[in-house]
Amino acid sequence: MExxxxxFSGWYNEVVEAAGLVDKRYPVKGMHVxxxxxxxxxxxxxxxFRKIFTEYGHDEVNFPLLVPETEFKxxxxxxxxxxxxxxxxxxxxxxxxxxxxxxxxxxxxxxYPMFSLWIRSHADLPLKVFQIVNIFRYETKQTRTFIRMRExxxxxxxxxxxxxxxxxEQIQEDIExxxxxxxxxxxxxxxxKKADWDKFPxxxxxxxxxxxxxxxxxxxxxxxxxxxxxxxxxxxxRYLKEDGTHEYAHQTTFGMSERxxxxxxxxxxxxxxxxxxPEIAPIQVVIVPIxxxxxxxxLEESKVLYQEIKDSGFNVHLDDRDNYTPGYxxxxxxxxxxxxxxxxxxxxxxxxxxxxxxxxxxxxxxxxREEYLDMISKLLEDIQKNLLSRAEAEMNxxxxxxxxxxxxxxxxxxxxxxxxxxxxxxxxxxxxxxxxIIGSPLDEHRPGRCVICGKETNILAFVAKPY
Amino acid sequence: MExxxxxFSGWYNEVVEAAGLVDKRYPVKGMHVxxxxxxxxxxxxxxxFRKIFTEYGHDEVNFPLLVPETEFKxxxxxxxxxxxxxxxxxxxxxxxxxxxxxxxxxxxxxxYPMFSLWIRSHADLPLKVFQIVNIFRYETKQTRTFIRMRExxxxxxxxxxxxxxxxxEQIQEDIExxxxxxxxxxxxxxxxKKADWDKFPxxxxxxxxxxxxxxxxxxxxxxxxxxxxxxxxxxxxRYLKEDGTHEYAHQTTFGMSERxxxxxxxxxxxxxxxxxxPEIAPIQVVIVPIxxxxxxxxLEESKVLYQEIKDSGFNVHLDDRDNYTPGYxxxxxxxxxxxxxxxxxxxxxxxxxxxxxxxxxxxxxxxxREEYLDMISKLLEDIQKNLLSRAEAEMNxxxxxxxxxxxxxxxxxxxxxxxxxxxxxxxxxxxxxxxxIIGSPLDEHRPGRCVICGKETNILAFVAKPY
Numbered sequence: 031m032e033x034x035x036x037x038f039s040g041w042y043n044e045v046v047e048a049a050g051l052v053d054k055r056y057p058v059k060g061m062h063v064x065x066x067x068x069x070x071x072x073x074x075x076x077x078x079f080r081k082i083f084t085e086y087g088h089d090e091v092n093f094p095l096l097v098p099e100t101e102f103k104x105x106x107x108x109x110x111x112x113x114x115x116x117x118x119x120x121x122x123x124x125x126x127x128x129x130x131x132x133x134x135x136x137x138x139x140x141x142y143p144m145f146s147l148w149i150r151s152h153a154d155l156p157l158k159v160f161q162i163v164n165i166f167r168y169e170t171k172q173t174r175t176f177i178r179m180r181e182x183x184x185x186x187x188x189x190x191x192x193x194x195x196x197x198x199e200q201i202q203e204d205i206e207x208x209x210x211x212x213x214x215x216x217x218x219x220x221x222x223k224k225a226d227w228d229k230f231p232x233x234x235x236x237x238x239x240x241x242x243x244x245x246x247x248x249x250x251x252x253x254x255x256x257x258x259x260x261x262x263x264x265x266x267x268r269y270l271k272e273d274g275t276h277e278y279a280h281q282t283t284f285g286m287s288e289r290x291x292x293x294x295x296x297x298x299x300x301x302x303x304x305x306x307x308p309e310i311a312p313i314q315v316v317i318v319p320i321x322x323x324x325x326x327x328x329l330e331e332s333k334v335l336y337q338e339i340k341d342s343g344f345n346v347h348l349d350d351r352d353n354y355t356p357g358y359x360x361x362x363x364x365x366x367x368x369x370x371x372x373x374x375x376x377x378x379x380x381x382x383x384x385x386x387x388x389x390x391x392x393x394x395x396x397x398x399r400e401e402y403l404d405m406i407s408k409l410l411e412d413i414q415k416n417l418l419s420r421a422e423a424e425m426n427x428x429x430x431x432x433x434x435x436x437x438x439x440x441x442x443x444x445x446x447x448x449x450x451x452x453x454x455x456x457x458x459x460x461x462x463x464x465x466x467i468i469g470s471p472l473d474e475h476r477p478g479r480c481v482i483c484g485k486e487t488n489i490l491a492f493v494a495k496p497y
Numbered sequence: 498m499e500x501x502x503x504x505f506s507g508w509y510n511e512v513v514e515a516a517g518l519v520d521k522r523y524p525v526k527g528m529h530v531x532x533x534x535x536x537x538x539x540x541x542x543x544x545x546f547r548k549i550f551t552e553y554g555h556d557e558v559n560f561p562l563l564v565p566e567t568e569f570k571x572x573x574x575x576x577x578x579x580x581x582x583x584x585x586x587x588x589x590x591x592x593x594x595x596x597x598x599x600x601x602x603x604x605x606x607x608x609y610p611m612f613s614l615w616i617r618s619h620a621d622l623p624l625k626v627f628q629i630v631n632i633f634r635y636e637t638k639q640t641r642t643f644i645r646m647r648e649x650x651x652x653x654x655x656x657x658x659x660x661x662x663x664x665x666e667q668i669q670e671d672i673e674x675x676x677x678x679x680x681x682x683x684x685x686x687x688x689x690k691k692a693d694w695d696k697f698p699x700x701x702x703x704x705x706x707x708x709x710x711x712x713x714x715x716x717x718x719x720x721x722x723x724x725x726x727x728x729x730x731x732x733x734x735r736y737l738k739e740d741g742t743h744e745y746a747h748q749t750t751f752g753m754s755e756r757x758x759x760x761x762x763x764x765x766x767x768x769x770x771x772x773x774x775p776e777i778a779p780i781q782v783v784i785v786p787i788x789x790x791x792x793x794x795x796l797e798e799s800k801v802l803y804q805e806i807k808d809s810g811f812n813v814h815l816d817d818r819d820n821y822t823p824g825y826x827x828x829x830x831x832x833x834x835x836x837x838x839x840x841x842x843x844x845x846x847x848x849x850x851x852x853x854x855x856x857x858x859x860x861x862x863x864x865x866r867e868e869y870l871d872m873i874s875k876l877l878e879d880i881q882k883n884l885l886s887r888a889e890a891e892m893n894x895x896x897x898x899x900x901x902x903x904x905x906x907x908x909x910x911x912x913x914x915x916x917x918x919x920x921x922x923x924x925x926x927x928x929x930x931x932x933x934i935i936g937s938p939l940d941e942h943r944p945g946r947c948v949i950c951g952k953e954t955n956i957l958a959f960v961a962k963p964y
Contacts, residue, residue, distance in 0.1 A: 056560075056607075056611065057567075057568060058563055062561070063558065063559070063560050063611055064558055064560075066557060066626070069558060069559050070557070089533035090537070090540075091536060092531035092650075093530050093531075094528035094529070096525055096528060096584075096633075097525075113590065114590040114591065115589075116590065117563075117588070117589055117598075118587060118588040118589075119584050119587075120585060120588065121587065122582075122635030123581040123583065123637075124580070124581065131584075133562075140523075143523075144523065144530055147520070147522055159533070164562065166562075168590045183559075
């Protein structure tokens with residue numbers, strides 16, 4: 031069985047289950063079971079988040095899932111943005127609750143009442159915390175594994191600062207952190223500023239990190255929001271300044287989710303299944319013994335190799351299952367996206383060599399025993415880089431500058447068009463292309479004329495179909 | 498400020514907040530915010546769970562939080578046991594849901610519909626999975642941090658076997674795993690078999706791991722349940738036997754929770770605050786420089802020590818805060834339960850030594866620079882052992898064999914009494930002592946006469962006030 035990626039949507043839906051990431055048969059729409067292999071990959075990503083955010087001075091916390099209606103309703107725009115899509119807990123046992131509770135769709139309204147207690151003076155700032163939890167949204171659109179779910183594995187960092195400028199610096203730091211994450215996950219991206227009508231409910235402005243799936247549709251995989259004082263005012267997050275007066279604090283958030291895994295699956299995979307970036311692969315090297323006529327000696331040697339590779343610090347698995355052919359095992363581990371396969375058979379024993387097979391290119395490399403550990407190290411690095419650079423090339427191909435609204439409409443990727451920046455023209459761009467403005471790229475400008483009103487502008491809008 | 502542990506309940510309630518474990522001011526009853534220090538300790542415990550259960554062949558999974566009413570209601574005893582204490586989600590956005598959902602109070606009813614899809618033949622067994630998630634119970638009794646909460650950080654292992662005997666072997670393995678966990682957390686315990694009317698709803702029988710808090714009340718900190726076929730029948734978990742017939746599987750579970758942290762806090766702490774077992778302490782050694790007249794040299798040397806201790810694999814923290822006195826820092830780290838304090842001042846520099854102070858005994862040890870790393874290693878081991886052995890001695894003191902119901906009633910700890918084993922006498926024991934039978938100790942028997950009916954028996958019942 032192969033998985034033709036040409037039909038991307040069918041491929042994606044099939045491969046997430048076939049590779050053992052999730053089971054979609056759970057009897058609640060939009061909620062999937064994480065199987066061990068999928069959960070390990072997600073766990074590796076979470077571990078990296080913990081490491082890097084701690085390095086940047088964040089502390090990990092864990093806030094309750096349930097938020098009282100009264101706290102949820104404090105910030106007007108925020109509630110308008112979420113009231114259609116929160117799950118409501120109305121009963122405890124057989125009794126109706128006095129105050130209804132929502133399942134967090136994100137944690138502003140859970141955290142900020144506490145921040146107002148924690149923050150007293152300028153010496154308490156900045157406050158930088160994050161948590162890794164599941165969030166809940168009553169999605170009415172079609173759900174899709176990792177991409178649009180009703181229960182979502184979520185990362186959220188929340189920061190509190192003295193001034194707007196310090197919050198701006200935090201967002202610059204967030205971008206710096208993001209760049210490291212993108213490298214770790216081998217994901218290409220563009221950072222865009224969201225149109226004003228598309229920003230996070232309650233934010234001053236929102237930045238989105240966008241990648242492009244093979245279907246040509248964009249996927250938002252991270253967001254940075256500048257809240258200014260929009261939340262600190264209703265939640266009373268004030269601090270005593272050095273001059274003795276009180277001031278409302280300025281806040282930001284940085285959000286990511288299991289969508290990152292969706293992007294990894296979609297962008298790197300091929301007709302044989304997943305291809306995992308070595309930096310987050312639960313198994314980086316799988317050993318498949320091809321025992322031939324020398325079963326005992328090959329298996330014995332495989333165990334030696336396993337120990338050597340493990341001792342060198344790689345995640346290695348020895349597939350010594352008796353009842354499967356090597357061919358079946360190749361198929362299985364390719365489907366699961368293991369970056370490197372090591373084959374060893376009787377002839378390799380004789381020649382004092384092993385064979386390494388790259389998952390990304392299919393290339394087979396025979397290498398002497400004296401050099402194979404160095405070669406594994408080198409190949410894993412190469413695969414990591416190659417995945418990123420080929421994904422970047424593919425992404426670049428899918429973004430095209432266009433001068434007319436018709437071209438933008440018919441293009442299957444991301445059309446980059448000039449836009450005067452007005453909401454009126456923006457709405458018309460969306461209407462006439464039957465697409466969305468996913469945002470204006472942060473670091474790209476180009477002089478031209480707004481595709482609607484013809485006014486001169488150097489602002490670009492990315493026009494695409496987002497997931 | 499000191500924390501008099503004599504008044505245990507007040508001490509406990511104060512210390513969990515003062516030491517920075519939780520913030521109880523969250524505006525939903527029974528749901529607390531985990532602050533960074535508390536969450537790190539819990540994270541260390543979780544990491545150990547992941548390590549040891551993986552070693553014993555368990556895979557980690559993650560199931561959805563929400564369970565449809567229809568699945569929840571499949572096992573009659575289970576639903577009777579939980580229906581008064583589940584939270585109900587009844588609305589998504591503004592619309593009532595077609596099928597109401599519960600927040601998992603435990604995950605049998607989420608997992609077992611999937612197990613029935615995963616398990617086909619004897620080759621699929623045993624299935625051994627675990628997950629670490631939060632669970633929700635609408636507790637109507639008084640809530641208490643870590644001990645009785647409405648949102649509970651939870652560990653649950655679920656296993657599926659071919660036969661009842663294989664499930665029994667799993668429970669023996671669970672006990673073996675538990676013994677390692679108890680050593681890691683330095684917790685004394687007794688394993689009891691629960692009275693039939695007190696077993697887990699749906700179980701054939703339940704074992705409880707019980708410890709005793711300084712108040713004399715018992716705390717159940719782990720459970721092992723034998724389900725037999727009680728769940729596999731309603732959920733249709735069947736497998737094809739080697740003889741071609743189908744058979745319902747046999748199941749077990751192993752549950753633990755944040756109560757373990759409650760036990761660590763309560764059992765090891767003293768008037769100065771927490772005392773953490775070194776094996777799970779986020780900070781094992783805190784360096785407090787006492788700069789005196791040689792600020793620069795002492796701080797420089799502190800940094801050298803920090804690096805050496807870190808490189809030796811210990812969790813170390815250098816408290817070089819400028820605006821606090823050494824005395825304040827001592828107080829602060831004692832409250833947080835850091836097992837070892839390292840002090841270094843000008844005279845220590847001169848004498849080429851450091852001073853180590855044990856949190857558990859207060860003992861001060863001057864040690865030469867050449868030997869201090871070995872001494873840290875030795876002292877941390879000693880503290881780990883000492884915490885366990887003194888807690889065991891205290892626990893033993895709190896369990897007393899008694900021949901009359903009146904003695905059992907007035908005793909502040911755990912009264913061990915002879916019991917014929919009948920429900921009738923058991924209920925009378927509870928009524929007359931105004932206490933509970935927390936179970937019969939697994940490995941202790943003593944010939945005597947039932948304290949109610951006088952029948953000869955070697956069964957014991959532990960009679961106590963449980964949390």
